[in-house]
Structures are given as C-alpha cells and as structure tokens.
Amino acid sequence: xxxxxxxxxxxAFSALSWSATAASDETNIVPDVWTIIHAGTLIDEPGETxxxxxxxxxxxxxxxxxxxxxxxxxxxxxVADARVINLKSSYVMPGLMDAHVHLGLGGxxxxxxxxxxxxxxxxxxxxxxxxxxTLDAGFTxxxxxxxxxxxxxxxxxxxxxxxxxxPRIYTAGHTVEIGTFSSMGSGACFDVTSCRKAVRxxxxxxxxxxxxxxTCSGSKPCGREFAPAVFLQDELQTVIDTAASFQIPxxxxxxxxxxxxxxxxxxxxxxxxxxxxxxxxxxxxxxxxAFYVPTLAVxxxxxxxxxxxxxxxxxxxxxxxxxHPKRVAAAHEAGVQIAAGSxxxxxxxxxxxxxxxxxxxxxxxxAEALRSATVMNAKLLQKEDDLGTIEAGKYADIIAxxxxxxxxxxxxxxxxxxxxxxxxxxxxxxxx
Ligand SMILES: [Zn+2]
Numbered sequence: 001x002x003x004x005x006x007x008x009x010x011x012a013f014s015a016l017s018w019s020a021t022a023a024s025d026e027t028n029i030v031p032d033v034w035t036i037i038h039a040g041t042l043i044d045e046p047g048e049t050x051x052x053x054x055x056x057x058x059x060x061x062x063x064x065x066x067x068x069x070x071x072x073x074x075x076x077x078x079v080a081d082a083r084v085i086n087l088k089s090s091y092v093m094p095g096l097m098d099a100h101v102h103l104g105l106g107g108x109x110x111x112x113x114x115x116x117x118x119x120x121x122x123x124x125x126x127x128x129x130x131x132x133x134t135l136d137a138g139f140t141x142x143x144x145x146x147x148x149x150x151x152x153x154x155x156x157x158x159x160x161x162x163x164x165x166x167p168r169i170y171t172a173g174h175t176v177e178i179g180t181f182s183s184m185g186s187g188a189c190f191d192v193t194s195c196r197k198a199v200r201x202x203x204x205x206x207x208x209x210x211x212x213x214x215t216c217s218g219s220k221p222c223g224r225e226f227a228p229a230v231f232l233q234d235e236l237q238t239v240i241d242t243a244a245s246f247q248i249p250x251x252x253x254x255x256x257x258x259x260x261x262x263x264x265x266x267x268x269x270x271x272x273x274x275x276x277x278x279x280x281x282x283x284x285x286x287x288x289x290a291f292y293v294p295t296l297a298v299x300x301x302x303x304x305x306x307x308x309x310x311x312x313x314x315x316x317x318x319x320x321x322x323x324h325p326k327r328v329a330a331a332h333e334a335g336v337q338i339a340a341g342s343x344x345x346x347x348x349x350x351x352x353x354x355x356x357x358x359x360x361x362x363x364x365x366x367a368e369a370l371r372s373a374t375v376m377n378a379k380l381l382q383k384e385d386d387l388g389t390i391e392a393g394k395y396a397d398i399i400a401x402x403x404x405x406x407x408x409x410x411x412x413x414x415x416x417x418x419x420x421x422x423x424x425x426x427x428x429x430x431x432x
Pocket of ligand 1: 100145146343346
C-alpha cells in the first residue's frame with residue numbers, strides 16, 4: 001500500500017514537470033520505452049522460492065509488472081511496441097549490490113600523479129573504467145566508502161542523470177580519520193571541532209555517506225585485535241551526530257574489538273571488515289539493528305601475499321586468516337544483518353562476486369549469500385522501495401546467468417545479461 005502511495009506521488013510530480021514541458025514544446029513528448037523479459041527462472045526475491053516462466057515488463061527505468069507465463073506485448077494491457085529479451089533458459093535475478101568499493105583505487109591513470117599534476121582528472125578515467133567492470137560483473141549498485149579527490153561524485157551524478165551507463169553509486173566523501181598531515185584528504189581531523197568540520201565538508205560536497213576510520217588499517221599495530229579505537233569517544237560521537245543532523249548514515253572501518261563495539265554503540269549504520277568482532281559485538285549489532293559488511297574477499301589478497309611477506313607481518317596475517325572468516329561465520333549464525341561488500345579497489349574491480357563465494361565457504365546458503373547482496377544491501381542503503389528485488393515499482397536493475405546461482409554460487413562469475421535502470425548494458429544472448 002505504501003508503495004502505491006509513493007508511486008502516486010512520484011507520478012504526480014512527474015506529471016507536473018511534463019505539463020510544463022508540454023506547454024513550451026508540444027512535440028517534445030518522449031514516448032515510453034517498453035522492454036519485455038521472458039525469464040525461465042526468476043529469483044525475484046533471493047531467499048524466497050524462485051518462479052518459473054515469468055514475464056518481467058519494464059517501462060523506461062522501472063519494473064512495471066511481473067506476470068506468469070511468457071507474454072507478448074499485445075497480451076499486456078497498455079504496452080505498445082516492446083523489445084523482447086529471451087532469457088527462457090536463464091536464471092534472472094535483481095542486480096547485485098556491493099556495499100564496499102573504492103572506485104577511485106586500482107586503476108592506472110591516477111597512479112603516481114600528484115594533486116598538482118591533475119591527479120583528480122586522471123582519477124576520473126579510473127573511476128569510469130572500474131565502474132564499467134563492476135557493471136559488467138552484474139553489480140548494478142555500489143556504495144563507495146572512501147573517495148580519493150572527488151571523481152566518484154562526478155560519476156555518480158552522470159549515472160544518476162542518465163548521461164552515463166554505470167552502476168548506481170552512493171558515495172562517502174574523503175574518509176574521516178585522525179590526522180593532521182597535509183597529504184591526507186579533507187576528512188583528516190584531530191579534535192571535536194575539526195572532526196565536525198571534516199564531516200560537514202563531506203556533506204557540503206554532496207556525500208551520501210560518511211566513512212570513518214575508527215581503527216587503523218589491519219597492517220598497522222593500531223589496527224589489530226586488542227588495539228583501542230583511535231578516535232576518542234567525544235570525537236566519534238561528534239562524527240556520528242554531525243552526520244545525523246543531515247540524516248546521513250555513517251560506515252565505520254574497524255578491525256579491533258574495541259573499535260567495532262565503540263562504533264556500534266555510538267550509532268554507526270554499518271561496520272566494515274569487523275575482523276575481530278566478539279560476542280558482545282554481535283549482540284550490539286542485533287540490538288542496534290546495525291549492519292556488518294565483512295569484506296572477506298580481502299582474504300584472497302592475504303593468502304596470495306603471505307608467502308612473500310616479511311617475518312614481522314606473517315603472524316599478523318595468520319591472525320586475520322584464522323579469525324576473520326570464523327568471526328563472520330559466528331556473526332551470521334548469531335543473526336547479525338550481513339550486507340555484502342568486497343573492498344573492490346583493494347581486490348580487483350569486476351571480481352566483486354568473490355565476496356559471495358566466500359560467504360558460501362563460511363557456511364551461508366547460496367540463497368543467503370544472494371540475499372546479502374540484494375535485499376540486505378537495499379536495506380542498508382534505506383532504498384528498499386527502489387532496489388533489491390524484482391517487483392513492480394522498483395528500478396529495472398536485472399541480471400541473468402546460464403547456470404543456477406542457487407546451486408552453484410560460482411555461476412555469478414559468468415553474468416550473461418545486465419540491465420541497469422532499464423538500460424541494457426550487456427547481453428551475451430543478443431544474436432541467438
Ligand atoms: Zn575499503
């Protein structure tokens with residue numbers, strides 16, 4: 001019912017803007033674009049029973065309706081000419097979402113350039129190519145947690161305006177972190193006043209989220225199991241309260257137990273990595289209805305780098321390899337809300353599905369893994385009315401593959417069809 005009211009409102013607003021346009025130029029009315037998808041198996045809501053032989057009707061950028069059986073345009077009320085996509089032998093599901101990416105990292109253009117040499121401009125090319133890889137892999141929405149300069153903001157806006165095809169982007173600005181060095185981003189702060197200023201600066205630039213570095217990186221002693229949070233309580237609370245004053249949620253990077261627990265208590269919406277979460281953390285997550293974004297795919301890097309690592313780092317890496325997967329499993333078993341996030345940028349862009357493969361490795365069912373990257377991420381982003389499932393009124397973010405991801409999660413490594421906001425970005429079956 002709520003959805004109907006919202007849709008009604010949206011239609012009323014668009015009708016207003018349409019009438020203004022029509023008055024000035026009567027010939028400038030754009031007809032609806034209809035696309036009909038015939039889905040052999042439709043996993044419309046991961047976690048629920050899939051449906052066979054369904055027709056998904058897409059009107060412009062949204063799903064208009066889902067009906068049983070394979071229907072042609074003439075059998076559908078109000079549908080004029082429609083492009084028909086044959087996915088009768090495929091598994092069709094909502095576009096995947098990755099809640100932890102860095103689109104500005106892991107590219108060749110911005111690398112090695114200083115700010116004076118125009119790094120930001122070059123970084124935009126990195127962002128664009130990383131976003132393309134992400135979309136090609138079936139990830140139609142990302143949360144970018146930690147920007148480098150402002151290139152991701154430009155990409156977000158261009159995708160939103162329909163000027164570029166890409167994954168839908170929700171982005172944090174520069175990471176809010178303790179420090180005073182001029183080489184750090186505008187998120188660097190060192191007391192209550194400067195932390196408040198740092199958060200407001202990100203909001204002023206248009207950040208959708210605030211990312212805060214509650215502990216150090218796992219490679220440093222201040223990022224390990226028993227290291228305390230590097231923010232003092234009043235500074236951390238200031239970050240969260242300042243963001244909340246603009247209704248902006250906070251994502252906290254935290255490895256050590258103290259940082260994880262302090263962050264949840266202070267009111268963050270999600271904890272990233274959470275490598276050394278304990279029983280208390282799990283209870284806090286549940287009590288505060290906060291989310292856990294595990295970034296387990298980083299384990300692949302640790303395993304890869306272990307052999308060549310120095311003797312000082314080996315025990316640290318062993319700790320992360322032994323504990324992180326185990327503690328994600330414990331959080332899952334305890335009933336913590338897990339939203340999938342891979343840390344792409346640290347791990348390769350386009351390999352985002354490795355995160356879900358890890359979830360199955362540590363004991364999630366395939367359906368639970370798919371749910372973490374769709375329904376749970378929509379909830380994390382507070383976009384349940386627009387994203388996460390295939391149903392009337394939501395954005396037409398739709399992907400398909402040839403084998404069932406419910407039987408073999410590795411099917412996600414071979415995405416055959418991608419639609420983002422009604423635009424077909426990939427279709428390997430085009431010529432069949
Ligand atoms: Zn990260």
